[in-house]
Amino acid sequence: MDEVIIELGRDALRVALLIGSPVLVVGALVGALVAVVQAATQIQDQTVAFVLKLVSVAATLAIFLPWCMSKLAEFSAQLLETAPETLSGAM
Numbered sequence: 001m002d003e004v005i006i007e008l009g010r011d012a013l014r015v016a017l018l019i020g021s022p023v024l025v026v027g028a029l030v031g032a033l034v035a036v037v038q039a040a041t042q043i044q045d046q047t048v049a050f051v052l053k054l055v056s057v058a059a060t061l062a063i064f065l066p067w068c069m070s071k072l073a074e075f076s077a078q079l080l081e082t083a084p085e086t087l088s089g090a091m
Contacts, residue, residue: 004086008079015075019068023060030056 034049 008086011075011078015071019071022064023057026060027053027057 030053031049034052038044038049
């Protein structure tokens with residue numbers, strides 16, 4: 001039973017990382033690019049960095065939202081299919 005719980009937790013973490021990675025990668029890349037440009041031009045306005053990251057993350061979410069939802073639906077369907085077996089093994 002412990003193995004099943006560990007496997008479910010591992011799968012949930014894998015799906016969470018897979019879904020969150022596009023937004024995190026884009027946010028990190030835009031943040032690094034803005035930092036380089038700000039260092040080169042000596043413009044240290046924080047709102048520039050914030051607005052650019054906000055827009056890039058929002059665009060990434062808009063682009064990847066259907067894919068993220070399909071991955072969540074697949075994981076949920078798999079979880080619901082295996083729930084009777086998992087719960088019957090626990091009894």
